[in-house]
Amino acid sequence: MLLEPDVKFIKEIESLGGDTLKKCFQCATCSVACPISPDNKPFPRKEMIAASWGLKDRVVKNADIWLCHNCGDCSTLCPRGAKPGDVLAALRMYAIKEYAFPKKLGEMVSDPSKLPILLAIPFIIFLIVGMVCNMFVDPNWLCFSPGGDEIVHSHFFNSWLVDLIFVPLSLCVVAVFARGGYQFLNDIHQNAVLEGKTDKKELDLLGIAQAFPKVVLKILKHEKFDQCGENQSRSTPHMLVLFGFIGLFIVTSIFFVVLYGFQTHGPYSQFNPVKWLANISGIALVMGGLVMLKERISQDTSKQISTYKDWSLIGLVLALGLSGLLTEMTRLGELAALSYGLYYIHLVFVFCLFAYLPFSKLAHLFYRTLAMTYSEYANRQ
Numbered sequence: 001m002l003l004e005p006d007v008k009f010i011k012e013i014e015s016l017g018g019d020t021l022k023k024c025f026q027c028a029t030c031s032v033a034c035p036i037s038p039d040n041k042p043f044p045r046k047e048m049i050a051a052s053w054g055l056k057d058r059v060v061k062n063a064d065i066w067l068c069h070n071c072g073d074c075s076t077l078c079p080r081g082a083k084p085g086d087v088l089a090a091l092r093m094y095a096i097k098e099y100a101f102p103k104k105l106g107e108m109v110s111d112p113s114k115l116p117i118l119l120a121i122p123f124i125i126f127l128i129v130g131m132v133c134n135m136f137v138d139p140n141w142l143c144f145s146p147g148g149d150e151i152v153h154s155h156f157f158n159s160w161l162v163d164l165i166f167v168p169l170s171l172c173v174v175a176v177f178a179r180g181g182y183q184f185l186n187d188i189h190q191n192a193v194l195e196g197k198t199d200k201k202e203l204d205l206l207g208i209a210q211a212f213p214k215v216v217l218k219i220l221k222h223e224k225f226d227q228c229g230e231n232q233s234r235s236t237p238h239m240l241v242l243f244g245f246i247g248l249f250i251v252t253s254i255f256f257v258v259l260y261g262f263q264t265h266g267p268y269s270q271f272n273p274v275k276w277l278a279n280i281s282g283i284a285l286v287m288g289g290l291v292m293l294k295e296r297i298s299q300d301t302s303k304q305i306s307t308y309k310d311w312s313l314i315g316l317v318l319a320l321g322l323s324g325l326l327t328e329m330t331r332l333g334e335l336a337a338l339s340y341g342l343y344y345i346h347l348v349f350v351f352c353l354f355a356y357l358p359f360s361k362l363a364h365l366f367y368r369t370l371a372m373t374y375s376e377y378a379n380r381q
């Protein structure tokens with residue numbers, strides 16, 4: 001077999017946090033130490049070898065890099081300090097870029113120097129659309145006086161305008177994930193056949209769909225996280241953030257249906273159970289983000305490092321949660337100008353969440369779920 005190493009790929013993995021890759025001397029301690037790795041063709045040793053040889057297709061189109069939950073047990077025990085946990089995390093970030101489209105946007109999301117541009121895009125879009133469509137529906141919104149009219153954010157930025165931006169944006173994101181997900185499933189299946197990880201020759205999408213509910217349950221219960229030794233404490237903040245997002249997704253969907261189905265728009269009473277769910281989810285998001293931040297700051301960098309994508313995800317989680325909660329608190333405190341301004345900032349962050357989702361670390365939610373579902377389907381436990 002003629003090996004054709006992709007040197008550019010090796011360099012990129014090193015720049016994404018896998019700079020210890022070449023230290024590996026293939027002892028296999030990591031594959032023995034990993035609490036999640038299956039007995040048949042275990043990871044991460046084989047990925048370390050393939051990545052250090054520059055065999056891009058063997059690692060990027062490999063479901064196993066997604067089965068890893070970055071617990072760090074392997075990195076702690078590696079006798080060479082090769083940090084396989086970090087290398088696998090770098091491979092996942094590379095894979096996210098490979099399966100997303102357009103590639104240029106993926107490069108921008110990975111580049112810290114482009115962050116101001118990425119934030120400026122939604123800021124300007126909302127400004128232009130708002131101005132063109134008479135954003136200031138209520139021209140007196142800045143002159144709000146305590147005890148006067150109720151603060152209604154849709155008076156500042158009309159709800160249908162917000163949805164005019166977010167509905168097409170969401171559809172684009174779904175299309176990007178559908179395209180990437182289909183390609184991803186085919187690739188990981190071919191890799192599994194090639195490496196002898198499955199005896200299923202053809203990819204059966206119905207079989208994948210049947211495996212899905214079992215995997216969702218495992219993800220919600222954080223079963224894999226709980227098998228970790230080194231970083232088991234990550235399970236709780238991860239769960240808070242995950243349930244926070246799920247709760248806010250449910251709330252947004254209900255408010256959308258109520259607005260367009262029953263022509264009823266907010267603000268809703270604080271006694272409304274959907275409002276409770278919104279508040280609890282927002283608090284869960286902020287709490288989870290703060291604990292993640294604390295853990296990242298205090299982590300031992302000789303065992304595990306944090307990359308730009310780790311920090312930017314925590315930053316986005318906190319920005320979303322805090323801007324949402326502060327928007328509501330200032331509304332209840334009758335601080336009109338501040339509340340409208342915070343609402344605008346909140347919309348900018350929500351746009352960032354959606355528009356950059358297929359390229360950010362948050363895309364792991366999609367690809368890891370697919371990889372775990374495939375592994376369940378392929379009986380790779």
Ligand code: SF4
Pocket residue numbers: 023024025026027028029030031044045048077078079080081082083084
């Ligand atoms: S990463 Fe470390 S533990 Fe794993 S095979 Fe390489 S040297 Fe051994």
Ligand code: SF4
Pocket residue numbers: 033034035036037043044067068069070071072073074075084085088
């Ligand atoms: S980081 Fe944890 S889950 Fe990932 S390969 Fe290492 S031991 Fe296994």
